Amino acid sequence: xxxxxxxxxxxxxxxxPPQALPTTTYxxxxxxxxxxATMGERILDVxxxxxxxxxxxxxxxxxxxxxxxxxxxxxxxxxGESGSGKSTLVYAITRLLRAPGVIKGGEARFxxxxxxxxxxxxxxxxxxxxxxxxxxxxxxSIVLQSALSALNxxxxxxSQFEQVLKTHRKHMSKxxxxxxxxxxxxxxxxxxxxxxxxxxxxxxxQRQRIMIALALTLDPQLVIMDEPTTALDxxxxxxxxxxxxxxxxxFGFAMIFITHDLSLLTELADEIVVMYAGALVERATAxxxxxxxxxxxxxxxxxxxxxxxxxxxxxxxxxxxPPDLAHLPxxxxxxxxxxxxxxxxxxxxxxxxxxxxxxxxxxxxLHVGDPAVAVPVELSRVAxxxxxxxxxxxxxx
Amino acid sequence: xxxxxxxxxxxxxxxxxxxxxxxxxxxxxxxxxxxxxDNTNFAPLLTPSAHHWFGTTSLGQDIFSQTLxxxxxxxxxxxxxxxxxxxxxxxxxxxxxxxxxxxDDGLSLMSNVFLALPGLPLLIVIDSYLPVNSRSNSLIIxxxxxxxxxxxxxxxxxxxxxxxxxxxxxxxxxxIGEKRMRIMFSEIAPNLLPILASSLLFTILYSIGxxxxxxxxxxxxxxxxxxGTMLFWAQSNNAPLSGEWYxxxxxxMCIALVGTSLALLNFGIDEFINPRLRAGGLSGRQxxxxxxxxxxxxxxTPVVRSVTTAPRVSVQTQNPVTP
Numbered sequence: 001x002x003x004x005x006x007x008x009x010x011x012x013x014x015x016x017p018p019q020a021l022p023t024t025t026y027x028x029x030x031x032x033x034x035x036x037a038t039m040g041e042r043i044l045d046v047x048x049x050x051x052x053x054x055x056x057x058x059x060x061x062x063x064x065x066x067x068x069x070x071x072x073x074x075x076x077x078x079x080g081e082s083g084s085g086k087s088t089l090v091y092a093i094t095r096l097l098r099a100p101g102v103i104k105g106g107e108a109r110f111x112x113x114x115x116x117x118x119x120x121x122x123x124x125x126x127x128x129x130x131x132x133x134x135x136x137x138x139x140x141s142i143v144l145q146s147a148l149s150a151l152n153x154x155x156x157x158x159s160q161f162e163q164v165l166k167t168h169r170k171h172m173s174k175x176x177x178x179x180x181x182x183x184x185x186x187x188x189x190x191x192x193x194x195x196x197x198x199x200x201x202x203x204x205x206q207r208q209r210i211m212i213a214l215a216l217t218l219d220p221q222l223v224i225m226d227e228p229t230t231a232l233d234x235x236x237x238x239x240x241x242x243x244x245x246x247x248x249x250x251f252g253f254a255m256i257f258i259t260h261d262l263s264l265l266t267e268l269a270d271e272i273v274v275m276y277a278g279a280l281v282e283r284a285t286a287x288x289x290x291x292x293x294x295x296x297x298x299x300x301x302x303x304x305x306x307x308x309x310x311x312x313x314x315x316x317x318x319x320x321x322p323p324d325l326a327h328l329p330x331x332x333x334x335x336x337x338x339x340x341x342x343x344x345x346x347x348x349x350x351x352x353x354x355x356x357x358x359x360x361x362x363x364x365x366l367h368v369g370d371p372a373v374a375v376p377v378e379l380s381r382v383a384x385x386x387x388x389x390x391x392x393x394x395x396x397x
Numbered sequence: 398x399x400x401x402x403x404x405x406x407x408x409x410x411x412x413x414x415x416x417x418x419x420x421x422x423x424x425x426x427x428x429x430x431x432x433x434x435d436n437t438n439f440a441p442l443l444t445p446s447a448h449h450w451f452g453t454t455s456l457g458q459d460i461f462s463q464t465l466x467x468x469x470x471x472x473x474x475x476x477x478x479x480x481x482x483x484x485x486x487x488x489x490x491x492x493x494x495x496x497x498x499x500x501d502d503g504l505s506l507m508s509n510v511f512l513a514l515p516g517l518p519l520l521i522v523i524d525s526y527l528p529v530n531s532r533s534n535s536l537i538i539x540x541x542x543x544x545x546x547x548x549x550x551x552x553x554x555x556x557x558x559x560x561x562x563x564x565x566x567x568x569x570x571x572x573i574g575e576k577r578m579r580i581m582f583s584e585i586a587p588n589l590l591p592i593l594a595s596s597l598l599f600t601i602l603y604s605i606g607x608x609x610x611x612x613x614x615x616x617x618x619x620x621x622x623x624x625g626t627m628l629f630w631a632q633s634n635n636a637p638l639s640g641e642w643y644x645x646x647x648x649x650m651c652i653a654l655v656g657t658s659l660a661l662l663n664f665g666i667d668e669f670i671n672p673r674l675r676a677g678g679l680s681g682r683q684x685x686x687x688x689x690x691x692x693x694x695x696x697x698t699p700v701v702r703s704v705t706t707a708p709r710v711s712v713q714t715q716n717p718v719t720p
Contacts, residue, residue, distance in 0.1 A: 048704075050704040065704070065706050065707055067709070095697055095698045096696055096698065097698040098695065098698075101698055103698055103699065104703055104704045105702045105706065106704075129694075132696075351707055351708075351710050352707075352709075353711060353712055354712075355712060356711050361711075
């Protein structure tokens, strides 16, 4: 699928001159290039993504040069404190970010699947409004955080399913639509008679289940979950999460899961990216991040939650509070709060460096840069797999 | 507070300039008038000239002076009536909406009655009972006009208050133990500011219309010059029929311009109150310089590429581990 180029692209070239390589004295640093060929199993490939709030001198960079990617049927977790840019990133990828949000660069290629003509890839950043509308909900759907305000309070639940199906599945008859809605409700463990209720007649957990069922109405390839369980109690949260995973096993959609609850993510996600003040600080598989975090911020986040399994540990948390994005500290964004901060951290911004052969990246001068700097033991653990319970076994009880 | 600038869109600037000009006339008009508006020493029905910019009436009065002097009474009455009517509508609307019950029933009934009664005949009836000497008093006329102008605002404010009264912040104010008056006027009223502001502007507009109409049909004292009495004299001397356009066009234009400026300002209030519209306060040139799209649509985040990206790097090994 070709995407028509927008007017702004004619003025500003798509490829801007790259900056010089960072001065790291350790190891051979190589610039990595991504192949532009086929996406294959990859369903979403976001590169060099930057988002601003505001214009001109008042602009604040909320997402700074971020890369994320996601394979088919996998779960990507995005973790970080409030205001770290998690939701901004995801809403900007889907182009749903409201004014004054502006995408300042990058690409977000979405793989619609392949047929005889080859792969159908759409760059969401360059897509026209019509293309976006065809992709939304049918290929990418979203479960919003607040189910109460996302469901129309004066429309019965059944009609809300009806509207989705009427818009996107024009061939379906009224009975078929009703049957589809009932089947969807059954999938999330609700009775068919809920279709005739108004949203305010349902509990918070039921409403959130309806949001999930709505998101799955059109069999999307990617479902974005924006803190779907944050407003719910722990028991309901667990039930919904386990249902989600049964559904994923059944239908094979990929998920992006936004939450600040890192311990939840370590059980759910295949891969986790940790964001801090708008930038990626670490990317790793869920198990590696949980057992062997490399970035001090990831470690701090992990220490802020009681572990679900294993021994009791003292909760420590992270001192201080996230920086004001309009006045970021020099050097590493995290250095004012980092217990391991060195002199270099105050002056130079660490690049997000991929550690070859390990399938993980980290942006920290402790790990790359100077071989004279020794890594503290808590940031150099090796993942053994001993402490993590198999997520599939755990969530399905 | 730097984000609380008034939007600088052309509409608002034009509106403010026009309104500012008429407020200037209201204050200084009588001193700037070249002649007394009652002075009948000139030749009658002169067309506009350097001596008499807007010509003269059939009695030989200078129309330019009348227009300048008439600005004061017209604007003062409109302002008084607009403010008084808005006060009334705040008081009645918020109380009805917040307190509810019998209070609401009574106050709503009252505002419905005032809405249903045709304003102008009521005004004429009240006005004809006034002693003649108070018909020249701008304050009293303004207050009487406000009596017929408050009901619409009160209805709107009542509805908005009812939607606010059960919001969590009002609930928490009640739990804290704040007094009812304080909740109504410190918690709820600030949320009504956008409605209040536009309601004030439109009430002023209504008051100008009502006052000019009263004067035009001769129910205010003819000794006070305002744009309505000018129209009254023009009409009673058959100016429109005999083509003496310079007699009735100046006051008519003034009324129309004041109305236009108020409507334009109302656009500005909308942008000022709603921060999501605030980017709309920029001029076209400012938007282009910032690379902003012409208009930003919901569900279609704009893309403006202007970011240099850091190179993506990898290393083979990482730093040594502390033993």
